[in-house]
Amino acid sequence: MGEGFQLLRIRGIPLRIHPSWFVILALATLAFQQQYSQELLGPGAPGAGLLTWLLALATALLLFVSVLLHELGHSMAALAQGVKVRSITLFLLGGVANIERESTTARGALIVAAAGPLVSLLLAAALLGSSHGAAHLSPPLGALVSQLGKLNLVLGLFNLLPGLPLDGGLILKALVWQWTGSQSRGVQVATASGRMLSWLALGLGTVLFLRSGSIGGLWLMVLGWFGLGAVRNQTQSQILIEALRSLKVRDGARRRFRVLESTNSLRQLSRLRLSDPEGLADWLLVCDGGRWRGVIDDAPLQSLPVQRWDQERIGDHLRPLADLPAIRDDAPLWQAVLQLETATPARLLVLSPAGLPCGTIERPELAEAVLAKLGVRLPASLLENARRQGTYPLGLSLAAVARTVAATANPAESQSKG
Numbered sequence: 001m002g003e004g005f006q007l008l009r010i011r012g013i014p015l016r017i018h019p020s021w022f023v024i025l026a027l028a029t030l031a032f033q034q035q036y037s038q039e040l041l042g043p044g045a046p047g048a049g050l051l052t053w054l055l056a057l058a059t060a061l062l063l064f065v066s067v068l069l070h071e072l073g074h075s076m077a078a079l080a081q082g083v084k085v086r087s088i089t090l091f092l093l094g095g096v097a098n099i100e101r102e103s104t105t106a107r108g109a110l111i112v113a114a115a116g117p118l119v120s121l122l123l124a125a126a127l128l129g130s131s132h133g134a135a136h137l138s139p140p141l142g143a144l145v146s147q148l149g150k151l152n153l154v155l156g157l158f159n160l161l162p163g164l165p166l167d168g169g170l171i172l173k174a175l176v177w178q179w180t181g182s183q184s185r186g187v188q189v190a191t192a193s194g195r196m197l198s199w200l201a202l203g204l205g206t207v208l209f210l211r212s213g214s215i216g217g218l219w220l221m222v223l224g225w226f227g228l229g230a231v232r233n234q235t236q237s238q239i240l241i242e243a244l245r246s247l248k249v250r251d252g253a254r255r256r257f258r259v260l261e262s263t264n265s266l267r268q269l270s271r272l273r274l275s276d277p278e279g280l281a282d283w284l285l286v287c288d289g290g291r292w293r294g295v296i297d298d299a300p301l302q303s304l305p306v307q308r309w310d311q312e313r314i315g316d317h318l319r320p321l322a323d324l325p326a327i328r329d330d331a332p333l334w335q336a337v338l339q340l341e342t343a344t345p346a347r348l349l350v351l352s353p354a355g356l357p358c359g360t361i362e363r364p365e366l367a368e369a370v371l372a373k374l375g376v377r378l379p380a381s382l383l384e385n386a387r388r389q390g391t392y393p394l395g396l397s398l399a400a401v402a403r404t405v406a407a408t409a410n411p412a413e414s415q416s417k418g
Contacts, residue, residue, distance in 0.1 A: 010088070011079075013072075013088055014086075015090075016088065018090065020091050021090045021092065024092050025060050025061070025064070029056045029059075029060045032060060033053050033055075035056075036051075055140055055143070059148065062144075063151050064090055064095075066152050066155065068088065068090065068095060069119050069123065070095065070116045070159075071088045071096065072097075073116045073120075074097045074099070074112055074167075077112040077115035078103070081103055081111075083099055084099075085097055085098065085100070086098040094155075099112070100403060101403045101404050103407070104407050106174045106175075107174075110171060113170035113174055117156045117167050117168075118156075120155045120156030121157075123149075124150070125149075126149075128146065128149035131146035162190070162193050163194030163195070163196065163197035163227070164194035164234050165194065165231070165234065172186070176190070184242070187238045188238075191238075194227060194231045194234075195227075198231060199228070201227065202221055202224030202225060202228070205218065205219070206221055209221060237401060237404075239374060241401055241404060244332070244333050244402055248333060249327055249328065249329050249333055249335070249361060250329040250330065251333065251369045252333060252361050252368065253329060253365070254360060256282050256283065256362065257282055257283040257285050257360055258272070258282050258285070259285050260272075260284055261287060261314070262314055262318070263313060263314070264314045265310055265311070265312065265313060265314070266300055266308075266312045266314065267309040269284070269309075269314060270301055270309060283347070292321060292357060293315060294319055294320050295320075295321055295324060296314055321349070321357070324348075324349045325339060325348050326348060327339055327348045327350060328351050329350050332405075333369065333370070334401075334402040337401075337402035340361075340362070340366070341399055346362060346363055348361050348362075362387060363386065363387075363391060363398075364384075364392070366398070367398065
């Protein structure tokens, strides 16, 4: 799902509207108008048409304000724990807060997950408690307040169902995590519960729709299908988390550098560049009698006249190896993912335990190692295309997964080994 367009910011959090939101806004307005026409004014009442449409539109808009407050509950709880909230998006099935990473503790994850339903239930209590007084002031106002109270009650209780991707599934995951000490176990239990609920919604919705053509049945089918997709995404994310935790940098390292002697001339450097156009992006590391001296780029060729290339030695134009972003070959692979987010170009020099260059790692090779762990092999053309673009093949979102791993890693594992 795309994020849609930005409407405004709330405490620095972008509020986005997905185009599908307008579809559900129209459908909800139509449904509320029919309900108000039947229950509030009765057919043929003077002015019923305009009033019911206004009430219906107001109810639909305020319902999404309630959804926004629900997501803000999650967001404020996350911000209180120092977790960045990238955006809140309203779309066809409600709303979603795009949180940068999960909380580092089971208790923190529980607080973030429970904050949304708590907001909805408090809104429901306040609205239902004030509906009688509102009805005394104006029957249409009372109907509006009562309807919003019921909707918030349904929103809160529905989200407490114990299965991912619902808040109740996140609460279940946090509780299992707290009881067992294993975040992975929490994900497994909540995912299994979410899968069961999704199949139940899909099956029940299919039966209702086939028997009566019920819109409610169709809606249950949509929710079930969406739930299965979310469970599948959660399962894939957990698999990627385990792969990034278990693999080391050496598992994805390749050798995208060449070695030159410091006594070579700049003319030889130029010939190397001209004779190997496919290797233009390779780093050129320099040795002197078997000892690493540094790295050289094309800057001397660009700054010096061609007539001097034969006299000038490579060793006179070196940059230190420390200028290259580096990582140890025994570091966990997720650390490489995070370092590649800030490296320019997106490549790391891989160092042996002795601190000597032994390879390089880039996004395509890193992704190849992860997918190989999962039993998936990519064609060379796909990897080469990803290398040219500096991206992960297949659109893998490994950076987000690595941030989740980093958030829950123990201090020893989080220490930089570069």
